[in-house]
Structures are given as C-alpha cells and as structure tokens.
Amino acid sequence: MIEQAREMRQGVSLSGDRNQCAECGELFNSVYSFEKHRTGTIGVYQGIDARRCMDLSEMRILGMVKNAAGFWVTERLTAQGIEQRNEAFVMRETGETAAADPSRVLRHL
Numbered sequence: 001m002i003e004q005a006r007e008m009r010q011g012v013s014l015s016g017d018r019n020q021c022a023e024c025g026e027l028f029n030s031v032y033s034f035e036k037h038r039t040g041t042i043g044v045y046q047g048i049d050a051r052r053c054m055d056l057s058e059m060r061i062l063g064m065v066k067n068a069a070g071f072w073v074t075e076r077l078t079a080q081g082i083e084q085r086n087e088a089f090v091m092r093e094t095g096e097t098a099a100a101d102p103s104r105v106l107r108h109l
Ligand SMILES: [Zn+2]
Pocket: 021, 022, 023, 024, 025, 026, 037, 053, 054
C-alpha cells in the first residue's frame, strides 16, 4: 500500500524545502512539517517509543493541514500571534465605544 502511494506521486516535482517521506509516502511543504509528523525516538524500532510516522488523524490533531497542492503544512499559531490578534480586537472595540457619543464628556465640564 505504501509502495502504491509512492508510485502515484512520481510525477510530483519536489522543489525548495518540499520533501516526501520515504516511509509513509506523504508529501511535506517543509522539513519542519516533515519532522513534525515523525514521532518516537530515533534508533528505536520496537515498542511504544519506536520511531514512526504519525497517522493522518494524529497529524491533524497537531494542527497540520494539506495545502491545495497536496503538501502537508504546519499552522504555526504562536502565542504571540494570538495575543496580537486579541489586541487588535480590543482596540477596535474601544474605538467604536468612544465614537458612539464623543461630546458627552465635554458637556459635563
Ligand atoms: Zn512519514
């Protein structure tokens, strides 16, 4: 089954950082995402720590998705990215509230 998957993809051109896993035959958009789908300990071949490829559901749990070209990519939603998004949201909310009635404060002087 793995051999078949590899044959089907021989026409795909691998450019730049893109690569194909020799073990499961999946395509990866970067070395980073390839490394991410490998789990276990290098050099261990049996047991729970054995080095292996994650299955598709495990990869999705990690936030990995296939792009339009069929390559696995990793969504890097960092803590900083989330924070920036929240800040932008708060700033917009505050701006709208102030614009609702800007003359009210002046009247009470
Ligand atoms: Zn693999």
